[in-house]
Amino acid sequence: MAEVTTNLSIGQVAERTGLSVHALRFYEHEGLFVNPVQRGPGGRRVYSQDDVDWLTVCIILRASGMPLPALRRYADLVRQGAGNEEERLTLMREHQAHVTTQIGKLAECLDLIRFKVGVYEDLLGPDSGGDRQCHAASPSANDEDANNIGLINGPRGPVTPDPALSP
Amino acid sequence: MAEVTTNLSIGQVAERTGLSVHALRFYEHEGLFVNPVQRGPGGRRVYSQDDVDWLTVCIILRASGMPLPALRRYADLVRQGAGNEEERLTLMREHQAHVTTQIGKLAECLDLIRFKVGVYEDLLGPDSGGDRQCHAASPSANDEDANNIGLINGPRGPVTPDPALSP
DNA sequence: GCTTGACCTAGAGTCAACTCTAGATCCTAG
DNA sequence: CTAGGATCTAGAGTTGACTCTAGGTCAAGC
Incomplete structure (x- = not known):
């Protein structure tokens, strides 16, 4: 295998995920990472390629409306390791x-x-x-x-909107 | 044509639209109605079937992520009457x-x-x-x-989520 | 006469998910 | 040596779309 340890700074990760550095710190604080983010000299965050990959999954789940608590739950399960696949x-x-x-x-x-x-x-x-x-x-x-509601069918209850995606 | 004036109370409208009475007052305050909501004795709101129909349109637009300012703009245009169809x-x-x-x-x-x-x-x-x-x-x-990002293609920029729908 | 329930207004509070600020540290380049 | 830029922490502020509260009016029923 080639390089597994990519060692990116928070700025670089922000650049390639599209998340802000603020959001990255926030996600960490919220326990959304599977592995604790490593620290380099001076206490600076050092991200691996795995971290970026995981973030990519997070971003997709968020973009499809998964709320942070659910995402955290998922991260927890993955962190715990094998044995909870059913729950996942x-x-x-x-x-x-x-x-x-x-x-x-x-x-x-x-x-x-x-x-x-x-x-x-x-x-x-x-x-x-x-x-x-x-x-x-x-x-x-x-x-x-x-008067265009011919489209909308029958006895219409509440149109329940849903979690979503904000720009 | 049959009855055009249905004359519903705010509670009845809430019941059949799925919006809360609070939301109905809020929508009115925000200028989302095309016609001013009529008032009955004691200053109580009286809604017509047209109001309910319009609300149904609003609900669908909201459910598809249209923000309130855009909805207000649309209501403004309709209120102004013919002549601005292009903008609509x-x-x-x-x-x-x-x-x-x-x-x-x-x-x-x-x-x-x-x-x-x-x-x-x-x-x-x-x-x-x-x-x-x-x-x-x-x-x-x-x-x-x-490590499942094989699905997600090429040079991926920020996954921009979007307005949405909340329960 | 009194309670109950639906309604009224104005304005405060909530929630999610960030975003921003302040003040400090650290490294690099000139 | 110093200035600039990226980073750090802790915590406050923002935004959108409601939701809730307080305090009051009003009609119907007992």
């Missing part, structure tokens, strides 16, 4: 279900959004490529603007 | 793009998650339906737990 599987399956329904919900929302876009496109003429200046509002758009 | 179209198209990429990102994340689930399923035996008790960790799972 459960955790991952739950998250999978979660992401799957999330995608489903977004797809549903997209139906309404597409419909709205369609309405406005029709209204502005069939060739409104982005910057048309004409606005001949013959068929009312405002009539439409609240 | 732009707004909706932007949101559409946004939701579409969001779904794409989640689908990518789902790849990793499925992979992880697969790893743990294999590890626990091919028939781990949910409650298997055996854990013979012959092939290490921990080796895997950070």
